[in-house]
Amino acid sequence: MQQERCSSSDRPLDPGCLQARDAERSADRPACAPVDFPVAVVLPAGGSGERVGLPTPKQFCTIFNRPLISYTIQAFERLPWIGTVVVVVSKENHDLMLNIVQKFNHTKVNVIHGGTTRHRSIFNGLQAFCSTSNSLTPKPKVVIIHDAVRPFVEEDLLLKITLAAKEQGASGAIRPLVSTIIATSSEGYLDHSLERAKYRASEMPQGFLYDIIFQAYQRCSEFDFEFGSECLHLALQYCGVNAKLIEGPPTLWKVTYKRDLAAAEAIIKETLSRSACIIAGAEAEAAELAKTLQKNLNMMETDVIPCAKESNAEYLSKTQNFIHLSTTGSNFLGVLEMVKHFEDTDHTRLYPVVIVWVQLNMTKQSVDSQKTDELAAFRSLASEVIQGNVLLYGIQIEHTKVIFSMRYHYMCLRDLKNFKL
């Protein structure tokens, strides 16, 4: 995959997939001043998604059983330096939003009613911080505004936006333009075109000193509220603050059309497919099998560990995909141990965990009754744990022949089909 160009670029390259996860990138992250002041977020989510054209507003459309808005909330909620996340929804979606908050255990969210336009919704969100009696929404130093329908926002950029907002009063993410901007005459002819290299697309997130953006909204006109689309412009026009602009990654784009929902799903799949952890146990055959598997899963980053115990928690936390191998014995207890580990952590909160239990039968014995019982127990466990976002699959291999395969998880282990013994 091509690398993102440096910030001086005026042409966007392949949007690619989501950047490596925060945890994996922390080593390369540039040293940044700590955020030692209160930061809050306003997520406008009060629109109807007319351009998507579905009965459900796009922010509530689900990807892998999780509404888009929940992905966006989680992108902020997971950061310890972010306080309250104010989510602005229309009155009719208030209960739906509260259900999402409860179901996905969002702990920093405060739900506020929106207005008839995006600017009105954002202003309503900002006003939530004015009430001194509301301890849920203490007034922040910096407020980040981010569309609820831009789910892929990373900590690096949020840090840069936040620190620049504190220094400068306002900051916003930008991207190179894809198309050239032209002005048309009222008769529908080309009037003039802009030099593309001089312009940028304004994206989200944007950050502001709270007092600046609040004042800008208090001063702005009805025309701004009705037709405006740029918060940075309000800060400039009504408070004289020139925003610091920061180039963001291509994944910042806004879900606007139906095809964007499919693209968001593909990005999530692609990201989740890139790593796996193989639990090989102590048996020599399983270790051999793990090596073969690791070689054949060469498109993925793989770790091999002996067991899913506490001591290996670091490996378990790095991925969502697990291949549990067993050869001489069935090691069903090992699988139970893993399931328990994921029940006890919040690893499955954002994305599902996939566990593929591969049993290699080297004994030439046919499937006996104990194994049949175990298979029934496994099936029942698989249908139980799916509620907790754990997808459990089983493959039993006798010698070199696959005799049954309970289910195959196409999403995360697409290279398993290349697996050869």
Ligand SMILES: Nc1ccn([C@@H]2O[C@H](COP(=O)(O)OP(=O)(O)OP(=O)(O)O)[C@@H](O)[C@H]2O)c(=O)n1
């Ligand atoms: N009255 C409104 C309108 C929009 N938004 C929010 O602003 C963000 C960006 O707006 P947009 O992509 O235009 O969303 P919609 O207005 O829902 O879409 P459309 O214009 O296609 O109807 C979305 O998260 C949307 O929910 C909002 O909070 N209140």
Ligand SMILES: O=C(CO)[C@H](O)[C@H](O)COP(=O)(O)O
């Ligand atoms: O990019 C943005 C701010 O710079 C906004 O997301 C964008 O302006 C929203 O506008 P609309 O609701 O009309 O799509």
